[in-house]
Amino acid sequence: MQIRVALPTDTADRYPVGDDTSCYGILAEVLIPGRGEPLKNGALVVKDSTIEWVGPQVELPSEYSPIRFSRVSVLMPGMWDAHTHFEGTGVAVGIRDSMKPFMPGTSTLIGAVLVDDMRRTLMAGFTSVRELGGYAGEVAPAIDMGRIVGPHVYSAMSLLSITGGHGDVQDVPLQTMADACATGSISSCVCDGVDGCIKAVRQQIRRGAKVIKICSTGGTLSLNDQPEDTQFSPEELRAIVQEAKRSSRVVAAHAHGKPGIMAALEAGVKSIEHGVYLDQEVAAKMKEKDAILVPTRHIVEGLAASDDDLDPRQRAKLERTVQLSRDSIKLAVKMGVKIALGTDTFNSVEDHPVAHGKNAMELRYAIEAGMTPLQAIEMATANPPETLGPQARQSGQLKAGFDADLIAISSNPLEDIEVLMDPDNITHVWKGGVLFKSP
Ligand SMILES: [Zn+2]
Incomplete structure (x- = not known):
């Protein structure tokens, strides 16, 4: 597992588009919002250090089509x-x-x-x-x-x-x-x-x-x-x-x-x-x-x-x-x-x-x-x-306007909570929109 103390240009999962280096997206097979029901095939857009949009992939607004997305298995708040x-x-x-x-x-x-x-x-x-x-x-x-x-x-x-x-x-x-x-x-x-x-x-x-x-x-x-x-x-x-x-x-x-x-x-x-x-x-x-x-x-x-x-x-x-x-x-x-x-x-x-x-x-x-x-x-x-x-900051939920503190997990903790107990299963960590850990 590699640790990246990331500047945006150092990170594999963050892709600048045009002049906008601060906006990227994540596609998740399962998106667990922190409060509320999980979403299958969810998408999330980060702008600077904040979550800008969350929802089903099929409803992703067309304005985000130029930005680059990374794919993860399960996404939830840090x-x-x-x-x-x-x-x-x-x-x-x-x-x-x-x-x-x-x-x-x-x-x-x-x-x-x-x-x-x-x-x-x-x-x-x-x-x-x-x-x-x-x-x-x-x-x-x-x-x-x-x-x-x-x-x-x-x-x-x-x-x-x-x-x-x-x-x-x-x-x-x-x-x-x-x-x-x-x-x-x-x-x-x-x-x-x-x-x-x-x-x-x-x-x-x-x-x-x-x-x-x-x-x-x-x-x-x-x-x-x-x-x-x-x-x-x-x-x-x-x-x-x-x-x-x-x-x-x-x-x-x-x-x-x-x-x-x-x-x-x-x-x-x-x-x-x-x-x-x-x-x-x-x-x-x-x-x-x-x-x-x-x-x-x-x-x-x-x-x-x-x-x-x-x-x-x-x-x-x-x-x-x-x-x-x-x-x-x-x-x-x-x-x-x-x-x-x-x-x-x-x-x-x-x-x-x-x-x-x-x-x-x-x-x-x-x-x-x-x-x-x-x-x-x-x-x-x-x-x-x-x-x-x-x-309290707006934190702990995958919701527009909240801090982009996010983790991705290799399998679904709703099926087995134990996956969260082994740090190796935490495949990605973003804090304030910056990627700190990826496979
Ligand atoms: Zn104590």
Whole structure:
């Protein structure tokens, strides 16, 4: 498989016609629009970085007859992973190496390691990621400049946590943590009290955050808190959501325990991440509030299957949440809660179960939870941009006016969703209309 960091003249599938080098078409035996029914013998026209026309080949307007078309088997929107962390884990920083991220130079090392993670993510068919705490937001300008290859990045920059909460690195001196928050040199930030929370939101937006990430409950990989614990007071949660809203940002809440999920929903967050204690009441509240569930089944199953050197406290919490996470997504599917694909992928070791580039594994768990393949593809394409609220671009659907982020697949994922899980089956990747991968 050859990778092309493409200028238009470098690409085999992009043919200039006359003076117009920016317009080309794709003919697909099956065209899956992301939302809605698939189309047999579909056609799509790209102009610059945008989709200009989509429809049946027989209805292609005659004005497009001079442009050159390439042929693919199956065409669908580029996939989105709405919950990632690019932190160089396992290569630049060990999973239990809590002091290393604070050391001068580590963030530079992480950035270097991420070059390959970014490329693998895009080559796996993921043209966009929402990062909920990590370094991808810092690396993104290099992608946008064309210096490295990667997906579109929509980052929260540092995630927000209470002191002693899920995002606090609980075994380093508190002042070390506070100093790192102030400089933005690590991927999480502690804040307490309404004023502190407001300031932390403003700091992330100053750094370029497109979404605000908070932890409204404890978590699995933190040490001294529990997934069932509620974190942030209702006043703090409201202040965060309102402050984000003033800058047209929505809030994503890491939330396991029910009280912490309900408090986050009451405050007006847009997405619930993990949601392992989701029950009927939570599902009904999510629908009432138009909130989106990002179940991150992949990390739960992947970590449980890994031989990572976890602290016994981490391992015990993980074992406690595996079955809960299976049950909660099943219930959410049954009750019609809107679900977006998010994996919590964070590992930079290529053969690790949750290494970057294996994001499509989440689709398998969605099917196991009762989704149809078409629903699972909507979860991976049309739904995730909505987790960004007003910051969302028109993306994730094959529709006129939407970003030309497209992938072609060697066979039909509606017949076997597993084809999406092997990057070799992703024959083509276009991002912003530019071809990055072809056979
Ligand atoms: Zn996460």
